[in-house]
Amino acid sequence: MLDQPLIKVVLLVSVVVVTTMLTRSTAGVRHQAVRRLLLVAFVLLAAIAILFPRVMTQVAQLLGVGRGADLLLYGLTVVFLGYVAASYRRMRELEQQVTTLARELALRAAVHDTTEHDLTEPGQPGSGPVRPETRGGDDPVPRPAPGQSSRRNPS
Numbered sequence: 034m035l036d037q038p039l040i041k042v043v044l045l046v047s048v049v050v051v052t053t054m055l056t057r058s059t060a061g062v063r064h065q066a067v068r069r070l071l072l073v074a075f076v077l078l079a080a081i082a083i084l085f086p087r088v089m090t091q092v093a094q095l096l097g098v099g100r101g102a103d104l105l106l107y108g109l110t111v112v113f114l115g116y117v118a119a120s121y122r123r124m125r126e127l128e129q130q131v132t133t134l135a136r137e138l139a140l141r142a143a144v145h146d147t148t149e150h151d152l153t154e155p156g157q158p159g160s161g162p163v164r165p166e167t168r169g170g171d172d173p174v175p176r177p178a179p180g181q182s183s184r185r186n187p188s
Contacts, residue, residue, distance in 0.1 A: 040096040044107055051115040075112075 082089045082105065089101030098104045 038097065040098050040104070040107065043096060044111060047111045048114070051111060051118070 082101070086101060089104060091101075093099065093101045093104035096104065098107070
């Protein structure tokens, strides 16, 4: 860490800041304000780098980097890592929301199915549709329909 110590410290601090920002909650006005301020700062820095390329070289040399292009590459690397981490986090949150919604829909459908059908035994007045029973395994054994014999008819 003896060569170019200042840029290494700046890059490490920026990685820690990005990591800290990503581990915090994304809900709220404060988070939106910070994102907007960072976007404005990015646009201003990009405009300065385009209009005055020597400024980037001077800042790079001040930080211990040889060229402004190298400093730009380091900065873009940090921003890219932040973007990837934020995208991953957003994707995980969306996956959790989809899972929660799917579970809720499945539960609603199950409740709807049980309240829609009559659960009385077959053969009794007002009995509902025939549903399969299971015997310890996964193979369903159909119940006889109302008015039918439970014995098989050998032919």
